[in-house]
Amino acid sequence: MDSTHESVTAARTGGCLCGLIRFIAKGEADYPHTCSCQHCKKRGGCPMMSWVAFSLDSFEWTGEGGEPTWYETFPGETKRGFCPTCGSHVAAIDSGDTWMGVNIPALDEPDGDEFVPVNQSFRGDAVSWLPQVPDRS
Numbered sequence: 001m002d003s004t005h006e007s008v009t010a011a012r013t014g015g016c017l018c019g020l021i022r023f024i025a026k027g028e029a030d031y032p033h034t035c036s037c038q039h040c041k042k043r044g045g046c047p048m049m050s051w052v053a054f055s056l057d058s059f060e061w062t063g064e065g066g067e068p069t070w071y072e073t074f075p076g077e078t079k080r081g082f083c084p085t086c087g088s089h090v091a092a093i094d095s096g097d098t099w100m101g102v103n104i105p106a107l108d109e110p111d112g113d114e115f116v117p118v119n120q121s122f123r124g125d126a127v128s129w130l131p132q133v134p135d136r137s
């Protein structure tokens with residue numbers, strides 16, 4: 001392991017339900033938030049997804065399955081990654097972006113203070129029967 005110029009940030013690990021897709025993120029966690037857009041709802045089968053971003057510099061796919069299977073939700077612009085075996089959603093990335101969006105529940109320890117959502121995207125598409133995350137961004 002090359003730790004000579006790593007910052008002191010703890011490494012976070014995560015992956016899919018079956019363990020085929022695994023990742024490690026060593027950088028700062030950026031902008032934890034939920035999203036109730038149509039893509040999050042349909043892809044997730046849930047009222048909202050929750051996301052946090054990590055710099056690609058410190059992000060690596062480490063599992064036997066390598067990268068997740070990517071589905072382009074906006075072809076050429078945005079793709080979302082899931083495990084081809086168990087279907088767990090683990091990540092999303094915009095074309096050319098330097099940050100990997102990670103599904104917070106894909107983290108092995110998703111309960112840290114740094115993962116408490118500070119905002120909710122696409123409030124207008126949210127279901128009416130679940131309270132929304134307050135804007136603390």
Ligand SMILES: [Zn+2]
Binds near residue numbers: 020087088
């Ligand atoms: Zn899996």
Ligand SMILES: [Zn+2]
Binds near residue numbers: 035037038121122
């Ligand atoms: Zn969304």
